[in-house]
Amino acid sequence: MAAATVRLAAPTWASLLAVGQRGAAPLPPGRGDQRPPAKGTRAQVSGGVPLSPWPEAKRWIPLALPMLQATEQVLRRNNVRTLGRKGARPLVFVHGFGCDQGMWRFVTPAFEKDHEIVLLDLTGMGGSDRKAYDKRRHGTLQGHADDVVEVVEALGLKGAVFVGHSVSAVIGVLAVARRRDIWGGLVMVGPSPRYINDEGYFGGFERNDIEGLLEALENNYLGWSAQMAPVIMGNPDRPELGQELTNTFCQNDPAIARHFARVTFLSDHRHDLPKAAGVPTLILQCSQDAIAPEGVGRYVHEKIPGSEFVHMKATGHCPNLSHPEETVEVIRAFLSRLGKREG
């Protein structure tokens, strides 16, 4: 039976091999070649007689190729960019609802020297592969959390710190719960596990308010769906900045934005918060945050045993944009405590 399987598989390998050779580019040495070639298995099932007509040395190529392709696919899906110092502690920055990885541009430079920085766009947003947005997989935040976990797995990172803004703070909790072993810490910027008020819980919004948000989204996409650019124009004094930004920032597909808005604002992950316990967690709370009020931040702090809570001077919901210095300072202090604890 096993021998038959090998025999059947051979043509598939042959075609893969052909693909591998057509490009004539040798595969880069990397994580792909860590998978052992199936040599032992082959010898076993066929009684030591190699069934493959291909030279021994090339046999691993067809096996490693699909894996490399999968890795590439994941990185392309989430428009992953890596910066900073390779091998240093990785920081994975994940943007919130409404924007993309551009959100972090005032923050990441401060960490480039001594950290490996991973920037990504949630599936469906920014420069990600929009075709990969699956209304069902991404019908809950878990789908996005799994995406981020896949990115970290594809990069082979260990001890990474998840820095999530807004809804992605909770996505961070879900990602940590999914694979605790790959994470070294969690930074939650303006988190909220549930935006809608509930009995004994003040999230800040009523269900109807979310309809208003959808309405606002809808109104801003109508007629110019694929181009946020004509609406949000650049700084007349710094046209180069405007040009760059309008092309990359906040350009989201209207249907996806609407769906993600509902997924974000109608989800309830209060019961998932304790799952982050055990992973060093920092909560950043802004003053006068219209999206995640202080009470909510404190609620998150209370539900994640061992978490740290920092009340920032920064106002609004996006301290990473409005008060990058303070944001950097607070995260840096957390990272150094993390280093001391581990070191």
Next chain:
Amino acid sequence: MAGLSADALESFQDDLPVGLVLCDPDGLVLSANARVADWLGKSVSEVEGHLHLPDLFTVGSKIYLETHVSPLLRMQQAVREVAMEVAGPQPRPVLLNADYFPTAHGPRIRLLMVDIRERRRYERELRRERERAEASEAHLRVLAEAAQRLPRSLEVEATAAAVADLAVEHFADACFVHLRGQSGLELVASALAPHAPPPLDRLDVGKLVDLEQAVEGQAPIVDPELTPSRAAAAGVADGALSPHPWGFACVPLPAGDLEGCVSFVWSGIDAAPPGTLLQDYAGVASLALCNAQAHERARAAVRSREELMGILAHEFGNPLSTLRIQVEAWRRRVEGSPDAAHVQRMMESVQRQLDRMSRIVADMLDLSRIRAGRLSLALARTDVGRLVQDVAQRQQPQFTIRGTTLHVEAEDGVDAVCDAMRLEQALVNLLSNAAKYGQGRPATVRLRADERILRIEVADRGLGVPPAERERVFGRFERLEGTSEPGAGLGLYIVRHLVGAHGGRIWVEDTPGGGATFVVELPRQGPDARVDAARLT
């Protein structure tokens, strides 16, 4: 502004049909015109120095401001024509322009808002139309695929499985198909989307809703919020279904031949499939299921007819054998008596009829064995040359009584691995056909072989078989034109199966000069070496 005093300028600004606001970088409103205060239902003094930027807008717009507009304003220093809604006794749709504005006291944010109530009404209408069109397009796509894919299988269970599979492919996280069986509504098929939590498969839909009620009442039962505790009561452990929310619907198959229902479970925000889609889907599913059921019933009827035939053939076989032996014994007994010649003739006639009946019964037995897949061969290396000669010799009388002859072209020693009895049966069949349909003209049986393949040709010089009939003659109960000879029309059907069981092939072609030639090709090394790919050259 030239030509206007400060007071006049303020009054000019207040009267403009636009809202004007100036904020500090933290968003505190420093100055606002009367129009804005009017929209907000407040006085200018209640606004200035008291409200922050987000306070100017309705909650939905406030979220949009915080998540989209403010970040952009921060990054690009300006935003233009963003649709927002100003809070107030009557929320007011506006287009917002904003930018950072340097002053002697530092940067300020200035806002200009234009009232767009009329335009909004029109846009809303447009949007609703578009949504309707999009929804029905998606809806039609699913139904079109269902109509195409579901009828592919002709078995109820496989069709039910396809119904469940297609649903999870397109719009459900899990789908369960119940059909009326002997013990009420039984689960026939279920499917789970790849991303759905596996425990969902254990969901006992019958505990979630009264399926009978759904089917009897012909009305869908929908539960837009399937709570974990209800799911737990239906067999899915508490916690397995988080995160929320989950929904459920049980839709009865439209009243018809087949009673049952299709149940759907979905998860995620905005995931509830439209009710019309579910009902239409159940309609298409019902059609395919009813078809499959009708087909299954028809096949079951054919099967039971064949079973009955097998039983009858078996039951007839034994008494027939006994009768033949008895007739033979009587014939011997009357030998030498005064009426011997007369009785002999009668007995011969009886014996012929008995032989025919025996042959038909044997054919029917073979048929039922073939249909049940129970035809077995006793393989051995056989001298086919000798076998052809022997059979031809025994069949010669059939030709003699029709006033003609059978030519034999076969040499001893051409051997093959085969079941000699079965090969003889096939040959007898072909030769008696050649006699029956040969129009009293001579026929030929010819044996040829190479190392791998052995070919037997039986050629007559009768009417031949028209090309269009050449497949049909090998069917069950099919008879050729051109003879009044009796027969059940099973002979060639059985021959084809005997040849097939040997790994060989049979077909019919023209005899040069007129007539039919039946060609049999067999692999000489037995059934494992099929002759599909190679033919005798």
